[in-house]
Each structure stands twice: as structure tokens, then as C-alpha cells.
Amino acid sequence: xxxxxxxxxxxxxxxxxxxxxxxxxxxxxxxxxxxxxxxxxxxxxxxxxxxxxxxxxxxxxxxxxxxxxxxxxxxxxxxxxxxxxxxxxxxxxxxxxxxxxxxxxxxxxxxxxxxxxxxxxxxxxxxxx
Amino acid sequence: xxxxxxxxxxxxxxxxxxxxxxxxxxxxxxxxxxxxxxxxxxxxxxxxxxxxxxxxxxxxxxxxxxxxxxxxxxxxxxxxxxxxxxxxxxxxxxxxxxxxxxxxxxxxxxxxxxxxxxxxxxxxxxxxxxxxxxxxxxxxxxxxxxxxxxxxxxxxxxxxxxxxxxxxxxxxxxxxxxxxxxxxxxxxxxxxxxxxxxxxxxxxxxxxxxxxxxxxxxxxxxxxxxxxxxxxxxxxxxxxxxxxxxxxxxxxxxxxxxxxxxxxxxxxxxxxxxxxxx
Numbered sequence: 001x002x003x004x005x006x007x008x009x010x011x012x013x014x015x016x017x018x019x020x021x022x023x024x025x026x027x028x029x030x031x032x033x034x035x036x037x038x039x040x041x042x043x044x045x046x047x048x049x050x051x052x053x054x055x056x057x058x059x060x061x062x063x064x065x066x067x068x069x070x071x072x073x074x075x076x077x078x079x080x081x082x083x084x085x086x087x088x089x090x091x092x093x094x095x096x097x098x099x100x101x102x103x104x105x106x107x108x109x110x111x112x113x114x115x116x117x118x119x120x121x122x123x124x125x126x127x128x129x
Numbered sequence: 130x131x132x133x134x135x136x137x138x139x140x141x142x143x144x145x146x147x148x149x150x151x152x153x154x155x156x157x158x159x160x161x162x163x164x165x166x167x168x169x170x171x172x173x174x175x176x177x178x179x180x181x182x183x184x185x186x187x188x189x190x191x192x193x194x195x196x197x198x199x200x201x202x203x204x205x206x207x208x209x210x211x212x213x214x215x216x217x218x219x220x221x222x223x224x225x226x227x228x229x230x231x232x233x234x235x236x237x238x239x240x241x242x243x244x245x246x247x248x249x250x251x252x253x254x255x256x257x258x259x260x261x262x263x264x265x266x267x268x269x270x271x272x273x274x275x276x277x278x279x280x281x282x283x284x285x286x287x288x289x290x291x292x293x294x295x296x297x298x299x300x301x302x303x304x305x306x307x308x309x310x311x312x313x314x315x316x317x318x319x320x321x322x323x324x325x326x327x328x329x330x331x332x333x334x335x336x337x338x339x340x341x342x343x344x345x346x347x348x349x350x351x352x353x354x355x356x357x358x359x360x361x362x363x364x365x366x367x368x369x370x371x372x373x374x375x376x377x378x379x380x381x382x383x384x385x386x387x388x389x390x391x392x393x394x395x396x397x398x399x400x401x402x403x404x405x406x407x
Contacts, residue, residue, distance in 0.1 A: 013196045013203065020193040020335075024186060028364060035136075035357040043133035047354070049171040054349030078353035082182050085360070086342045088189050089335035096207060107266070111207055115336065118214040122221070123343045 012099030019095050023088030030081030038074025090119060132354070135169065139358040142168070143183065147366025149387050150306075151191055152373060156334060157363040158184050158305030159240055163394040166233070166407055171355065173229045173407055177304030178350030181338050183363035184306045188335035190364050191371040195328040202270045202325055205283065205315070206332045209293045213311070213337040216297020221341035224302050225348065233402030236303050240395035243309035244388035262286040272325050281322050289319040301341035304350075306334035 054060070058068035059079040068076025093116050100108040142164045143157070150157035158180040165176035195201050224232065259269050263283035271280040292314035300307040308330050315326035345351050401407045 013199060013201070016203075017193045017196040020189045020196070024189045024193070024364065028186070028361065031357055031360060034353070035361070038354060038357070039133060039136060042354075043131065043136075045132050047130065047132050047135060049165075049169075049175050049352070049355060052172040052174045055352050059353050060349055075353040078357045079351070082351060082353060082356055082360070083346070085182060085185055085189075086339050086346070089185060089339040092189075093210075093336060096203065105267075108204060108207060111211060115207065115210045115214055118211070118218065119336075119340045119343065122214075122218045122340050 012096070012103075015099065016092055016095055019092050020088060023084065023091060027081045027084035027088065030084060031078050032081075034074045034077030034079075034081060036074070037072065037077060041074065090116070093119075130169075136354075136358045138169070139165070139355070140362040143359045143362025144366040147183070147187055147363035147368075148370045149366075149390070150187060150308075150363070151367040151370025152387070156184055156306030156308045157187050157367065158303070159243055159391055160394065161359060161363065162236065162304065163240075163398055165355075165359075167394075167397050167401060173232055174224075174350050175352050175355055177224065177232075178345050178352065179304075179356040179359040181304040181342050181345060182351060182356045183360045184300075184304070184338045185335050185342060186360050186364040187367040188306060188331055188333075188338065190367050192328070192332040192335060194371045195331060198273070198328075200272045200324055201328045201332045202268070202272075202321070203329075203332070204266065204270070205268050205319075205321065205325075206329045208266055208268065209290065209311075209314070210333055210336050212290050212293035213297035213300065213333055214340040216294040216299075217301035217337045217340040218297075218344065220298040220301020220303075221344035221348075222301075223298070224304075227302070229407050230402040230405050232303065233398045233407040235299075236305075237395040237397075237399035237402065239299055239303065239305070239307070239309075240391050240398065244391040244395070246309045246313065247391075248385065248388050258282050258284070260284045260286060270325070272322065279322070281325065283319050283321055285318050285320075289314045292318055297337055297340075300334075300337050301344075304341075304345075306330075306338060308334060 057064040058073060059075050065076050065079050069080055093112055097109055097112040100112055143161055146157040146160035161180045162176045165171040166173050259282040263269055263286055268283040271278045296307045296310035299310060311330040312326050315321040
């Protein structure tokens with residue numbers, strides 16, 4: 001019995017390793033493509049990050065980023081890659097939950113969903129405070 | 130400075146930050162933030178945003194390798210993530226109301242603490258007794274070594290949990306993985322073996338950072354043009370680092386190099402914070 005549990009644990013670990021690798025790989029390619037486009041257009045411009053001014057709309061809101069990508073704007077593509085990267089650990093949590101579900105370890109299904117819930121709370125309340 | 134020059138400088142700096150961060154298990158954020166703020170005059174909010182994104186890449190990139198090795202304890206990671214993600218949200222909310230110079234000083238203090246922690250002698254004894262809570266939460270585990278599987282027990286689950294909450298707040302406030310605080314919770318308080326605590330901490334950092342990153346995104350802390358070279362550089366550095374770590378048994382001298390660099394950076398962050406230059 002103990003041996004079998006261990007085997008299943010290893011299965012989930014392999015799956016999670018795979019999720020992480022794909023997530024990082026895909027998001028980095030997107031960031032890189034966006035970076036090349038951005039640099040090809042703006043490389044000689046002067047830039048200064050001294051003052052905090054937030055970020056422009058086309059890399060801030062989801063509709064803005066979407067429109068920016070359609071317009072072929074480099075920074076919008078980079079931001080999309082960054083969002084994919086941020087989503088990677090979140091997707092990992094979902095896979096963990098599925099893994100614990102298969103193991104019938106309901107205590108850890110609950111714990112995993114609680115972590116997911118906390119992140120969703122952050123998503124929904126990020127503008128406040 | 131032109132966009133191209135700045136991007137290249139950041140790319141190279143981020144590579145070394147990622148390499149050192151991965152080798153020591155402390156994360157690349159502790160080097161990249163002083164580089165951006167003191168070295169290049171970047172506003173600390175943008176620096177924190179870019180760093181946090183790189184923290185996710187580092188953590189996920191090397192966690193993928195460690196998870197495959199079977200050293201990471203996913204139950205410990207998952208359980209303590211309740212504390213770190215809650216803390217991260219609190220930290221991210223606080224970062225808006227705490228003034229930049231104060232953030233810089235807190236950053237310096239955490240940095241010095243991290244470097245001291247990285248030099249500390251590691252207690253290699255493996256705990257065999259199991260606390261009732263650890264048993265209930267199925268936290269005890271085993272990991273592969275050259276001499277076969279080593280079983281370990283976990284103690285003081287509550288204390289570790291509270292420490293993790295604090296680690297999460299610091300992570301969300303400063304945009305770093307706060308790996309050193311996570312290792313304190315797991316090593317010193319819960320007595321998890323060093324190799325397990327380091328890799329599990331790495332595994333948790335990505336989720337912790339994602340929790341505050343969703344807040345940072347909405348606040349406009351994450352500037353893509355700045356984050357792009359940071360995240361690419363740090364990730365490549367971290368991948369190099371994880372290859373070295375898996376293949377070597379000792380990285381003692383690297384810890385010293387890292388501790389010295391970090392202490393100098395910490396002093397500068399505190400100085401700049403106190404004199405209001407940040």
C-alpha cells in the first residue's frame with residue numbers, strides 16, 4: 001500500500017515538472033518574440049524609469065493587451081508572455097489538485113483549492129487597498 | 130540611456146543574479162533589485178515588479194528539475210503555501226502604502242539577514258520523531274541520496290506556518306522570493322533536511338510570487354520593457370545554476386562570494402533609503 005502511494009506521488013511529480021517546464025518555455029518564447037519586436041522599433045530611444053507612472057493601457061488591461069497584440073506591439077506581446085508566466089504556478093496548483101484527487105487525498109485537495117482561492121481573491125481585489 | 134544599452138546591461142546583470150540566486154537557494158531578486166534601483170536609477174516599484182516576475186521564472190524553471198529528482202516534498206509545499214500566499218497578498222497591499230525609502234531599508238535588512246543565513250552551518254541530523262500535526266497532515270517523507278532513501282520527520286508545524294506567513298508578506302512587499310525566510314521556517318523551526326527544504330522552498334516561491342504578481346499587474350508595477358531582459362536573464366542564469374547544483378556536492382565558496390556581494394548591496398540600499406535617494 002505504502003509502495004503504491006509512493007508510485008502515484010512520483011506520477012504527479014512528473015506531471016507537475018512537465019507543466020512547469022512547458023509553461024516557462026512557452027512564456028519565455030512569447031516574451032522573447034515581443035522583446036525582439038520592441039527592440040527593433042525602439043532600440044535607440046531614450047528611456048527613464050526614475051519616476052513611477054504605472055504602465056500604459058495597452059500593457060495594463062486585458063482588452064488593451066489583446067488589442068496591442070493585434071496591432072503587433074512588442075510590449076503588449078511581452079506582457080502577454082509575462083501573464084502566461086504568472087499563470088504557470090497557478091496551473092501547477094490546479095494539476096496538484098487533480099493529482100491529489102486521483103490519490104483520493106481529500107485533505108490535500110482541500111488545501112490545494114484553498115491556496116487557489118487565496119490567489120483568486122488577490123486577482124479580484126488587486127485594485128483596492 | 131538608450132533602450133538597447135539599458136536592455137543589454139540588465140540582461141547581463143540578471144543572468145548573474147539568476148545564477149547566484151539558484152545556487153544559494155535565495156533567489157535572483159536580492160541582486161536584481163539593487164542593480165536596478167541603485168545601479169540604474171529605476172524606481173523601486175518597477176524594480177520590484179520586474180524582480181517578482183523573474184522570481185516566478187526562476188522558481189518554476191528550477192523546480193521543474195528538482196521535482197523530477199523526487200527531493201521536493203509537495204505536501205509540505207502545498208500546506209505552507211496557504212501561509213505564503215496569504216502573506217503575499219498582504220505584502221502586495223502594503224507596498225502601495227509604505228514609502229519607497231522605508232521599503233529600501235526593509236529590503237537592506239532582509240538582505241543582510243539572507244546573507245548571514247546562507248553562511249550558517251547546516252545541521253545535517255535527520256529528525257526521526259514525528260509530531261502529531263505532521264502526521265495528521267502527512268508531512269513526513271523521504272528523499273533519495275547516494276546511500277539510498279532517507280526518511281525524515283517534521284516538527285513544530287504551527288511555528289513554521291507563522292514564519293511562512295511572514296515570509297509571504299516580505300515576498301509581496303519586496304518582490305523577492307524570500308527563500309531565506311522560507312528556509313528558516315523549514316530548516317530551523319520544522320527541522321526538515323536541508324536538501325528537501327531548499328528544493329521545496331524553491332517550489333513554493335513561484336506560487337507565492339504569483340499571488341502578489343496578480344496584484345502588481347493591476348497596479349502597473351510590471352513594465353514589460355523592463356521585465357523582459359530581467360526575466361530572460363534571470364531564467365538563463367537559474368538554469369545554469371540548477372545544472373551546477375545537481376552535479377556538485379559543495380558550493381561553499383560560492384556562498385561566501387554571494388554573502389559578501391549581498392551585504393555590500395544591502396548596505397547601499399539602507400544608505401540610499403535613509404538619505405532618501407531612493
